[in-house]
Amino acid sequence: MAANVLVWCIWVIAAFACLASAVAVVSFRNPFFSALALIGNLASLAVLYLLLGGEFVAAAQVLVYGGAVMVMFLFVIAYLGDRTEEAPWAGGPSWQAVGTVLAAGAILVEVIVAIGLTTGGELTHEHHIARSFGSPEHIGRLFLTDHLLAFEVTSIVLLVAAVGGVVLGHHARANEADARA
Amino acid sequence: MIHKPHVDWFALSPTLALLAAAGVLLLMAVLVPRPWRKASSALVCGAGFAAAFVFAVLLADKSPHGHAIVADAMFRDRWAAVASLIVAGCGIVAVLVSYGERWRELHVGEYYALLASAGAGMAFFVSASNLMTLFLGLEWFSISLYILCAIDYDLVGSLEAGLKYLVVGAVGSATLLFGSALVYGGTGQLDFDKIAAAGHTHDPLLVVGLAMVIAGLAFKSSAAPFHMWTPDAYQGAPTPVTAFMSSATKVAALVVTYRVLATAFPHEARLWTWAVAGIAIASIAIGNVAALTQRNVKRMLAYSSVSHAGFMLIPIAAANALGARALVYYLIPYCALSLGAFAIVAARERELGAPVTLDNLAGFAWERPFYGAAMATFMFGFLGFPLTGGFVGKFYAFAAAYRHGWWWLIVVGVAGTIVSAAYYLGVVRAMYMRDRMELQLAPAGGSPPRDLMLGAGVALCVAVSVGSFFAVQPLIDVAHAAAKSLPL
Amino acid sequence: MHGPDISWYIALAVILFATGSLGVLLRRSPLIILLSVEIMLNGANLALIAFARRFGHEDGQVFAVAVMAIAASEVVVGLGLIVAMSRRNLELDVDKLRTLRG
Amino acid sequence: MNAWLTTILIFLPVAGALAIWLLPLPRHWAGSLATLVSLVEVGFWILSVDRFDFGRSTLQFEQRQTWFRDLGVSYHVGQFGFSLWLVGLTTVVGAASVAYAWWAGRDRARAYFGLMLFLTGAVVGVFTAQDLLVFYAFFEAMLIPLYVLIGVWGGAGRLAATLKFVVYTVAGSLLMLAAIVVYGLQQGTFDLTKLDQSSNKWLFLGFAVAFAVKAPLFPFHGWLPDAYREAPPEVAAMLSGVVSKAAAYGFLRIAITKFPGPTHDFRILILVLASIGLVYGSLLAFRAPDIRGVIAYSSLGQMGLITLGVFAANDLGFDGAVLQMVNHGLISASLFLLAAMIERRAATGELSLLGGFARGRPALATILMTTGVIALAVPLSTAFAGEFLILAGLFQHFWAYAVVGAAAIVLAAMYMLRLISAVLHERVGPAVSEAALDLRAGELAVVVPLVLILLGLSAWPNAISGHSFGVASADAAIKSTLVETPGGANELALASPLDWHVGAGTNACAAVGDKFLNAHPDLLGGTHVMRCPGGRFLRLQIHGSGGLARSVVYGWAAG
Known part of the structure; x- marks a missing residue:
């Protein structure tokens, strides 16, 4: 029983942090x-x-996202300096903005209602899972068996992105070369 | 002990051929000396597309009974094979069009590598059989295209086009992804056929997920109201890239839309036929009306591609075997028309060194009779005039709508076509009937570089768009074989 | 150990997705738009993982891992574009990018 | 060989066009090759007249090739009697137009002559297509060369003229496409010889609007004055002489024969519109300030008259309409060419600036006079014969229309006489110089044959009016539509399978049949069974379908 309360506490804190930080991402002036x-x-x-129960996913989240991607972001933002600042919500709400907010709100309500309808009992019955659910070994095995193709394609996409990075990096350098010439 | 799934290499061969070409091209970008790089890269890329074409033909021949392969990650069937075939054909023409572009040699290897990789991604995407491979395939070719859009840094607006495409494209794929997650939540399945087996018609999760999947795919086929990236990306991207995007991306996105809807959501057909019909109507209306006011030819063609996405969604909304045939048939002349039109824009652009507008097309057809006649053919084809496959394509699309019982879709299509006459014929008028003297334009200056490759590409497009009018039966046979793979 | 229902997670995922889309629609700095797209993708990931828990098979988790890699690829290309644009002294504001007009 | 004749007639000019476009010919050669091709085309048409069996009313020179199977579309072409005459009109006027253009010389000759030949081929295709989709393809294909010909080689206002022309025609023909899709898919075939009649009025309207725009009928004629004025004269000759006939042909071949019910319902409306067009066009022609305006508006009026004849929907009306189509085609083509010759000499077509052309220019005067006199339908002229047949047909239906038609003939006389006197007589106009020569040999070679044909037809109008629909054949496929049930005998035909013989059986039976036919002159299709004195049954198979305007097969059975 105590364990349940603990899990709930963790969930509430994490969910709150998650929402707050998401709102912060969207609304901060400085990238x-x-x-x-x-x-x-x-x-x-x-x-x-x-x-x-997603041990591996959590680890990947911290390593890939928190490590690699965010470092890249921070690096670029630091590199660009104050050019990136933007006054959010400046100039009052445009019709477009009002429309989008309304549309987004409508979608949100719709989806939550949809989920609420479904939840009429179904989602509460979680599947019984083994202890090793979501372990690195299991996920790794799936990547090599059922989702072999997905695994390969993911790596190809990463490679394509790397090529893109190189090409776009050239862009920047070529521009400087032009400027010197 | 890990039991690897059996891999059907032959089924993957179109993708692999292009992937191999991309790999070789990346190596060549480093190893081959600069003076030879342009020609050799184009050759390898063209060979890759040609090989993919041949493999796709063989695959279509050898896969009469569709089935899922590689642990149910993809389908091996004629629907996918025919779509890869069309994509590979588009790629060949795109290579021909690209050859004469004045690329900086620095990037030419990477350019062709990315083109091949985009083709490989599409060939994979069209055979996806579960939501994960669907998403991955989509991202594969999309990311390649984002880079291709931005690759030419001598082009004003190229980066802007790339960024806009990336932002909107990323939102589109996030929508698709969230929709996939909801569908997964509603059924517990990722594979299309298992989703169909597990789905209940009125499961709200499934329905919302379906809506988001349709929206995500509509972003890629640039159907209204998800088309806002199209004019900017088409206008800003290097013209050969635009040519490839406007044809091959549409093939991939529309073919997959039909496949996903028909295979995974047969029980929800009543819902998605209406949704797709709505999107089709919006695309036809918005695309045609917006195109009317454009002066920039690339931008006008971009809106025209939005309206054609609408026309090609009509057979999808029809959700019958005739519709599947109509879609496959329509794509063939459409790709030829679109590639050809952009190829001619590229030719004019190279000659002028400036963006092509309706004004600076004045007198073009008399200066370059072949290109002029070809462009007129493409415009009449887009308009759906006889003697090009565009006519038969529209006819089939309308026929499919009628067979579904939706004669009003025909009326919408007819109304859209009437409006489109104004701007398509506007191009013909600009090329043939306006005098450059009358508009006080400076002559283009010097003769343009002779570009046999581009000429060959245009000739190929003319041949396909006119040939598909006469050779309807063989093409319909192919489309028929492909359509049988779908459970319609 | 019983925690909150899956539906709580899904509601959270939906709100995340909506927040992200609002960011994309309302903000004008390409960097923040990219960050907002990441939030949308994270929302989808949360939904996938929650549903994986519901059905007790790990397909959803595998999907989520793949999505992370894809998101990283998108970020690479997006950041590359932004850096290139700043080197070319283009406005870093999607509303002010108006080279492409009819 | 015979089967190929139609295909040759369609594709010979198209092949000529391709050759002219692709071969790097010098400018003079392009014109001469085009003239040669169009003369050979006329030759083939004469050959086909020779081979045509006018005794049969069925399709001849028929060729069928599957185009796409799953929707039942095939390349199916062939000719009935009346299509043969319209094809002839096309080839002759086409040859005259091409020859005139060659004589007058045109810029960008290869493009020009190629398009003219292409246009000829497309029009022949319209008149011979026996599949709805093929018909539509040719119908639309006509628009492409016309659009470019007017837009590139037209006068100063050409851009606005082409825009109007295209918007009107594309709108009309796309409605027809929608109707074709629905009609063909309903029946599972697009073959005109296999399609059953339909009673759907929306489909009928889809076709009717397309034809009404093309003809043009009032109030769909907005494009006409600009297009006819701005087009190069020989293109205007093709447009008013030949292309407009495609519309009347469409009414005859598709709208009426396939939609007898809706034809019946909309007949009054169309007759009223056609009458308005006839009077309105004639009045405008009388007021038009220039030669081409007179011819253009007179075309509007004449198309109204032809439509009246078609929708009189009886034998006389049909015969008259076909004859008048050929007449008007030849007349307006020669008038447009003559207008071009006059404009060439005076540099203007304004009637107020012209006058006194007759003095010292006997050839021009004679030819213009002859054509004009035929056009105003003096008795013994072929136009008189055509108009008389039409009016007689109309009179059977409702005398008021005949009165309108007769009034229009008076108007025609007025505007034609005004044209002739304003050009040829009166005092010498300021634009007419003494130096302007009479018609040259080349011009005479173009226009004299047209006038000679008109004179020939005046001598023997029955060549066309008597050879357009053949005579009834017993083996024609006929469906029972049970339009009317005199005496309720049709149920009997359905209930008891009788053994039918061809023929009326007895004189008494024939009298009953004749009486029924006279009582219902507008019936176009259906099988009617009636009882004769003496216990026999008489069956009348009336058919307007399959291109036969109206033919009746008598059958009898013992009771």
Whole structure:
């Protein structure tokens, strides 16, 4: 019983952190702080993943996202400096903005209602799971068996992105070469 | 002990051929000396697409009974094979069009590598059989295309096009992903056929997920109202890339839309036929009306591609075997028309060194009779005039709508076509009937570089768009064989 | 150990996704838009992992891992574009990018 | 060989066009090759007249090739008597137009002559297509060369003219496409010889609007004045002489024969519109300030008259309409070419600036006079014969239309006489110089044959009016539509399978049949069974389908 309360507490804290940081990402004026807030978001999500039995995913979240991606973000933001600042919500709400907010709100309500309808008992009955559910070994095995192709394609996409990084990096350098010439 | 699934290499061969070409090209970008790089890269890339084409033909021949392979991650069937075949054909023409572009040699290897990789991604995407491979395939070719859009740094707006495409594309794929997650939540399955087996018609999770999947795919086929990236990306990207995007991406996105809807959501057909019909109507209306006011030809063609996405969604909304045939048939002349039109824009662009507008097309057809006649053919084809496959394509699409019982879709299509006459014929008028003197334009200056490759590409497009009008029966036979793979 | 229902997680995922989309729609800095896209993807990931827990098989988790890699690829390309644009002294504001007009 | 004749007639000009476009010919050669091709085309048409069996009313020179099977579409072409005459009109006017253009010389000759030949081929295709989709393809294909010909070689206002022309025609023909899709899929075939009649009025309207725009009928004629004025004269000759006939042909071949019910319902409306067009066009022609305006508006009026004849929907009306189509085609083509010759000499077509052309220019005067006199339908002229047949047909239906038609003939006389006198007589106009020569040999070679044909037809109008629909054949496939049931005998035909013989059986039976036919002159299709004195049954198979305007097969059975 105590364990349940503990899990609930962790869930509430993590969920709250997750939401707060998401709102922060979207609303901060300075991308640097937004990026930092995203790190908080990722970390709290990792906690939620752990609660859901996704050990490997949580670890990957922290390493891949929190480590690699965010470092890249922070590096770029630091490199660009104050060019990236933007006054959010400046100039009053445009019709477009009002429309989008309304549309997003409508989608949100719709989806939550949809889930509420479904939840009429179904989602509460969780599947019984083994202790090793979501362990690195299991996920790794799946990647090499049922999802072999997905695994391979993921690596190809990463490679393509790397090529893209190289090409776009050239872009920047070529421009400087032009400027010198 | 890990039991690896059996891998059907032959089924993967179109993808692998292109992937191999991409790999070789990346190596060549480093190893081959600069003076030879352009020609050799184009050759290898073209060979890759040609090999993919041949493999796709063989695959279509040898896969009469569709089935899932590699641990149910992809389908081996004629639907996918025919789609890869069309994509590979588009790739060949795109290579021909790209050859004469004045790339900086620095990037030419990477350019062709990314083109091949985009083709490989599409060939994989069209055979996806579960939500995960669907998403991965989508991202594979999308990311390649984002980079391709931005690759030419001498082009004003190229980076902007890449960024806009990336942002909107990322939102689209996130939508698709969230929709996939909800479908997974509703059924507990990722494989299309298992989703169909597990789905209940009125499961709200499934329905919302379905809506988001449709929206995510509509982003890629640039159907309204998910088309906002299209004009910017098409206008800003290097023209050969635009040519490839406008044809091959549409093939992949539409073919997969049909496959996903028909295979995974047969029980929800009543819902998605209406949704797709709505998107089709919106695309036809918005695309045609917006195209009317464009002066920039690339931008006008971008809106025209939005309207054609609408026309090609009509057979999807029809959800019958005739519709599947209609879609496959329509794609063939459409790709030829679109590639050809952009190829000619590229030719004019190289000659002028400036973006092509309706004004600076004045007199073009008399200066370059072949290109002019070809462009007129493409415009009449887009408009759905006889003597091009565009006519038969529209006819089939309308026929499919009628067979579904939706004659009003025909009315919408007819109304859209009437509006489109104004801007398609506007191009013909600009090329043939306006005098450059009358508009006080400076002559283009010097003769343009002779570009046999581009000429060959245009000739190929003319041959396909006119040939598909006469050779309907063989093409329909192919489409028929492909359509049988779908449970319609 | 019983925690909250899956539906709680899904609700959270939906709110995350919506927050991310709002960010994409309302913000103008490409960097923040990219960050918002990450939030959308994270929302989807949370949903996938929660559903994986519900059904007791790990397909959803595998999917989520793949999504992370894809997200990283998108970020690489997106950041590459942003850096290149800043080197070319282009506005870093999607509303002010108006080279491409008819 | 015979089967190929139609295909040759369609594709010979198209092949000529391709050759002219692709071969790098010098400018003069392009014109001469085009003229040669169109003369050979006329030759083939004469050959086909020779081979045509006018005794049969069925399709001849028929060729069928599957185009796409799953929707039942095939390349199916062939000719009935009346299509043969319209094809002839096309080839002759096409040859005259091409020859005139060659004589007058045109810029960008290869493009120009190729398009002219292509246009000829497409129009022949329209008149011979026996599959709805093929018909539509040719119908639309006509638009492409016309659009470019007017837009590139037209006068100063050409851009606006082409825009109007295209918007009107594309809108009309796409409605027809929608109707074709629905009609063909309902029946599982697009073959005109296999399609059953339909009673769907929306489909009928889809076809009717397309034809009404093309003809044009009032109030769909907005494009006409600009297009006819701005087009190069020989293109205007093709447009008013030949292309507009595609519409009347479409009414005859598709709208009426396939939709007898809706034809019946909309007949009054169409007759009223056609009458308005006839009067309105004639009045405008009378007021038009220039030669081409007179011819253009007179075409509007004449198309109204032809439509009246078609929708009189009886033998006389049909015969008259076909004859008048050929007449008007030849007349307006020669008038447009003559207008071009006059404009060439005076540099204007304004009637107020012209006058006194007759003095010292006997050839021009004679030919313009002859054509004009035929056009105003003096008795013994072929136009008189055509109009008389149409009016007689109309009179059977409702005398008021005949009165309108007769009034229009008076108007025609007025505007034609005004044209002739304004050009040829009166005092010499300011634009007419003494130096302007009479018609040259080349011009005479173009226009004299047209006038000679008109004179020939005046001598023997029955060549066309008597050879358009053949005579009834017993083996024609006929479906029972049970339009009317005199005496309730049709149920009997359905209930008891009788053994039918061809023929009326007895004189008494024939009298009953004749009486029924006279009582119902507008019946176009259906099988009617009636009882004769003496216990026999008489069956009348009336058919307007399959291109036979109206033919009746008598059958009898012992009771």
